[in-house]
Amino acid sequence: MxxxxxxxxxxxxxxxxxxxxxxxxxxxxxxxxxxxxxxxxxxxxxxxxxxxxxxxxxxxxxxxxxxxxEMLGRRLLRETEAGYLVEADAGENWHDFVAWTLDRGWYGLENLALIPGTVGAAPVQNIGAYGLELQDRFHSLDAVDLHSGEVHNLDAAQCRFGYRDSVFKCERTVAPGHGRWLITRVRFWLPKRWQPVLGYLELERKVAETGLEQPTARQIFDWVCQIRRAKLPDPAVIGNVGSFFQNPLVSREQCAEICARHPAVVHYPLPDGRVKLAAGWLIEACGWKGQTLGRAGVYEKQALVLVNRGDAYQPCSGADVMALATAIQASVLERFGVRLEIEPELW
Ligand SMILES: Cc1cc2nc3c(=O)[nH]c(=O)nc-3n(C[C@H](O)[C@H](O)[C@H](O)COP(=O)(O)OP(=O)(O)OC[C@H]3O[C@@H](n4cnc5c(N)ncnc54)[C@H](O)[C@@H]3O)c2cc1C
Missing domain, CATH: 3.30.43.10 (Uridine Diphospho-n-acetylenolpyruvylglucosamine Reductase, domain 2)
Structure with a gap:
């Protein structure tokens, strides 16, 4: 080591x-x-x-x-008439792992293409995109208890997956980045009777545009990559952590008040009676889209994404990012009475 x-x-x-x-x-x-x-x-x-x-x-x-x-390795553990049991070590790059499964004809992870990060972190927030979540293809994982050193095998129920959530987020004991578990290997079950997941609006549009009503898994993988590249900055080119703020949840009454003053506000009613507001819309409405403060900025194509505007001589620091985030939170609070919560973990 x-x-x-x-x-x-x-x-x-x-x-x-x-x-x-x-x-x-x-x-x-x-x-x-x-x-x-x-x-x-x-x-x-x-x-x-x-x-x-x-x-x-x-x-x-x-x-x-x-x-x-940095543990690397990926393997087929079992093939049955019903499907494939595939395993990857925690340090594997998530997107490369998805591409590797597709190359071998083991379909099912294509909607999760191009999500940055490692296989080991993917269960932590039950990564999801384009109508699919990690838990939909999850089989089990190995994790080491960082207090006792014991190795455990956890199934989906034990991982307690929720929307961008899991036991690995809940059991943060002391500080951010400090959970009880260190995930070492993750296993996925990929059924041979593959069904495309096309319910997401942008994928429905691709079906309509191309006329391909029965796209292959490879086609969906390519569409997801195209859509993501058009919307989000590539971290290898422009530093970012994807969505910087969570979409805030407000009561129906508060949403009605905001809509009365700002009829164009993008909002989604939820089954529990609350309403989700589009954080990107709120930030854009406050005039932040494309703006720069210090060496951090707001992405010109999507106000929900903060980006690195530093260079080799004047690198972007955590203070730059937090100053911008705090200024945006203050604007949105003042204008809409809504507090934006930061999505990534602060170290
Ligand atoms: C451009 C962009 C787009 C994104 N799009 C999406 C998206 O569509 N959907 C989505 O869900 N997320 C998205 N994300 C967020 C991010 O890609 C995921 O959260 C990813 O799983 C993080 O992986 P990581 O290896 O970088 O984790 P890190 O950032 O290194 O760590 C994140 C957390 O996981 C913990 N952790 C990391 N590895 C392990 C391990 N082996 N065992 C236990 N805990 C661990 C860390 O301590 C930390 O708490 C996006 C990010 C970017 C930059």
Whole structure:
């Protein structure tokens, strides 16, 4: 295992924020973890688990030990008449894993193409896009209890998946980035009787445009990649963490008041009586789209995405990002009386 002192974290977070980790340990073999956890001086409360860094914002240097997940490997565990049981190690790149399954004719993950990050982080927020969630194809996973060093095999019920949620988010014991579990391997069940998932509006449009009523899994994969590339900045080109704020939930009465003053507000009534407002619309209405503050900015094509406007000489810092986020929150609160919550985890 390699430990680096004062390690630069800029290459390890998709926003490209300049910060350092006092100690960074690259974990390449899951088998070493139980022994590591049982070593004297190990302190589960003083560490953070880092995958691809696409859902975190570094607000400054990181003092606790950072465990960088770099276990690689993917394999077919079982083929039956009904389907394929496929496994990947936690450090695998999620999109590459999806493409790898498709190349082998094991279909079912195509709607989740191009989501940044690692396989090991995917269950943490039950990643989802274009009508599909990880839990729809999930079989089980292996995770190490960071307090005891015990290895557990968890099924879907034990993971308690919800909308962008799971037991791995709920059981944050002390600090952000510090959960009880470190996920080492994830398994997916991909049935041979494949059914396309096309209920999402933008995919329905693609069907209408192309006239392909029975698209292949590869076709859906290509459509999802096209749609995502048109909408979201590629973190390899412009640093970002995807949606920066959650869509706020308000009461029906509060929504009615906002609609009376701003009839164009984009909103979605929910079955429980509350209403979801489109955070991107609120931010755009406050005039933030395309704006820059310090070395952070609001993406010109989508106001929900904050982007890195720093360069090699003046890199974007966590303070830049938080100053912009706070200014946006203040504008939206003042104009609409709604508080925007930050979506990624703050470290
Ligand atoms: C451009 C862009 C688009 C995005 N689009 C989507 C989308 O469509 N749908 C969606 O759901 N998300 C989306 N995201 C968010 C992000 O891609 C996912 O949350 C992804 O799963 C994060 O993976 P990561 O490896 O980068 O995790 P990190 O950012 O490194 O970590 C995120 C959290 O998971 C924990 N974690 C990481 N690895 C492990 C592990 N092995 N065991 C236990 N805990 C771990 C970390 O401690 C942290 O709490 C998008 C992000 C970007 C930048």
């Amino acid at each position: 390699l430990v680096e002192n004062n390690a630069a974290l800029q290459p390890h977070n998709t926003f490209g924020i300049a910060a350092q980790a006092q100690r960074l340990l690259r974990l390449r073999k899951a088998e070493l973890l139980p022994d590591l956890v049982r070593q004297p001086g190990w302190c589960a409360e003083r560490l953070r688990v880092l995958g691809g860094g696409s859902n975190i914002v570094l607000t400054g240097d990181v003092e606790p030990l950072v465990l960088k997940i």
